[in-house]
Structure formats: C-alpha cells, structure tokens
Amino acid sequence: xxxxxxxxxxxxxxxxxxxxxxxxxxxxxxxxxxxxxxxxxxxxxxxxxxxxxxxxxxxxxxxxxxxxxxxxxxxxxxxxxxxxxxxxxxxxxxxxxxxxxxxxxxxxxxxxxxxxxxxxxxxxxxxxxxxxxxxxxxxxxxxxxxxxxxxxxxxxxxxxxxxxxxxxxxxxxxxxxxxxxxxxxxxxxxxxxxxxxxxxxxxxxxxxxxxxxxxxxxxxxxxxxxxxxxxxxxxxxxxxxxxxxxxxxxxxxxxxxxxxxxxxxxxxxxxxxxxxxxxx
Numbered sequence: 292x293x294x295x296x297x298x299x300x301x302x303x304x305x306x307x308x309x310x311x312x313x314x315x316x317x318x319x320x321x322x323x324x325x326x327x328x329x330x331x332x333x334x335x336x337x338x339x340x341x342x343x344x345x346x347x348x349x350x351x352x353x354x355x356x357x358x359x360x361x362x363x364x365x366x367x368x369x370x371x372x373x374x375x376x377x378x379x380x381x382x383x384x385x386x387x388x389x390x391x392x393x394x395x396x397x398x399x400x401x402x403x404x405x406x407x408x409x410x411x412x413x414x415x416x417x418x419x420x421x422x423x424x425x426x427x428x429x430x431x432x433x434x435x436x437x438x439x440x441x442x443x444x445x446x447x448x449x450x451x452x453x454x455x456x457x458x459x460x461x462x463x464x465x466x467x468x469x470x471x472x473x474x475x476x477x478x479x480x481x482x483x484x485x486x487x488x489x490x491x492x493x494x495x496x497x498x499x500x501x502x503x504x505x506x507x508x509x510x511x512x513x514x515x516x517x518x519x520x521x522x523x524x525x526x527x528x529x530x531x532x533x534x535x536x537x538x539x540x541x542x543x544x545x546x547x548x549x550x551x552x553x554x555x556x557x558x559x560x561x562x563x564x565x566x567x568x569x570x571x
Contacts, residue, residue, distance in 0.1 A: 463490060476501075
C-alpha cells in the first residue's frame with residue numbers, strides 16, 4: 292500500500308498527488324512512468340512521473356480526470372492509501388550532452404515536460420519552454436517552468452493569458468529568430484505533437500515526442516501500447532515512451548487513442564453516480 296502525502300487541485304480537471312514510494316523515488320528519472328491500481332479490484336493505469344524527491348521518498352503524479360479510475364483516484368484524500376504503485380517503467384528521456392533545447396508542453400502534457408526541463412536546467416542546458424493551454428483557468432505549473440527556463444512562452448487558444456495562439460506559432464517565432472536547438476522535446480496531445488513535428492521537420496531540427504498510448508502490463512507482453520515508428524512496430528512501454536517524432540505514425544496513433552473515449556466517459560459517469568449514492 293502506498294500513502295498519499297499530498298493532494299492539490301491544479302485546475303478543475305487536473306490533480307497533483309505526492310505518493311510515498313521510496314523504492315520508486317530512488318530509481319526514477321524524467322520521462323519514465325508508473326502503473327498504479329487504486330484498489331484491489333481496480334484497473335491498471337499508466338501515469339508519467341511528474342517529479343520525485345529521493346530524500347523524502349516521494350513520487351509526484353499529475354493526472355487528468357477522464358475515466359472511472361482517475362475519478363476514483365481523485366476521490367482519495369491525503370493520508371489515504373492506494374493499492375499498487377509499480378515503477379519506474381520505460382526509458383528515461385535522454386538529456387546528457389544537450390546544450391540548447393526547446394521544451395514544448397500542451398495541456399496536462401506539461402506535467403511530463405516539466406521534469407525534463409528541470410533535468411536539462413540542472414545539467415546546465417539552455418532551456419526555452421513553450422506551454423500551451425485552451426485558456427488561463429487550465430494553466431498548470433507556471434512557476435515551476437519559469438524556475439527552470441531561460442526563456443518561457445505561454446500560449447492560450449483564447450488569448451486569456453500569455454499570447455493568443457498555438458505552441459507551433461511560438462516555436463516558429465523562436466526558430467525564425469535564429470535559435471539553433473540541439474533538440475526539440477514536445478509532449479502533449481497527439482494532434483499537437485504531430486504539427487510540432489511537421490514544423491520542426493521543415494527546419495531540420497531533431498524532435499523527440501513522448502507517446503502515451505493504451506498500456507496494460509507495462510512490460511511489452513500485452514502489445515496494447517504498440518505504435519508504428521519508422522515503419523516498424525514499437526512498444527511504448529519498453530521501447531519508449533520517447534521516440535523520434537519525425538518517424539511516428541501519428542494518424543494511426545490518434546485512431547487507436549480515440550477507440551475507448553466514449554467508454555471512458557460512460558464509466559466515469561457511472562463511478563460519479565456510485566459515489567453520489569454512497570454519500571447519501
């Protein structure tokens with residue numbers, strides 16, 4: 292059992308939790324993920340490690356409430372326990388030897404992008420961060436990104452905060468200004484990553500994406516997280532989750548990711564109704 296030592300709402304649909312998991316914290320690196328179960332009858336879900344504290348023995352996760360399991364997890368409070376917390380899994384993001392990097396995060400993907408930016412900053416790399424959200428009320432981790440970025444641009448679809456526009460607009464401006472990046476690292480919705488990669492390909496800039504498709508066992512045996520990279524089948528849980536964005540078949544990945552959207556919403560609604568009945 293793993294104790295929740297901190298819970299904080301970052302916006303109406305996104306929650307931060309610090310979990311007491313010393314063994315995971317000891318080995319964790321940016322880019323890796325964990326798989327958890329809320330209770331013994333629950334499903335396994337993957338969540339990327341948003342931060343870790345080796346001394347305190349805690350691992351931070353940030354999740355969006357989209358289905359039944361994330362709803363159940365969000366109903367847990369500080370001091371309560373979750374059943375399983377396995378990791379770290381996956382390959383850590385490559386950060387060594389990079390001198391100048393643009394880190395691009397979209398929505399809740401910023402929770403994955405932040406530890407990467409932090410690690411690069413700590414290694415002495417010049418970090419330009421671009422974060423994008425639909426509106427100001429969905430903004431997360433602003434102060435955290437500012438603390439590890441040499442330059443930071445905030446984009447909102449509606450212009451309610453930062454600059455109005457897409458992350459691709461901000462990245463194009465930086466590239467047109469003459470910035471030469473060793474690498475662009477982009478993490479967020481599949482459609483966003485697809486168009487960032489389309490842009491960087493035009494500029495000849497290597498681009499790494501973090502792919503988080505459907506995962507079940509996290510060991511590569513089930514095949515649920517398969518995707519096509521460079522014409523070859525890869526498994527995100529063991530070969531990734533980081534891949535060369537210019538080689539990823541995003542259209543295939545987007546088609547697979549949308550398969551269970553209606554089911555997730557339906558199960559979340561059932562879970563909400565169940566908790567409402569129990570509360571009466």
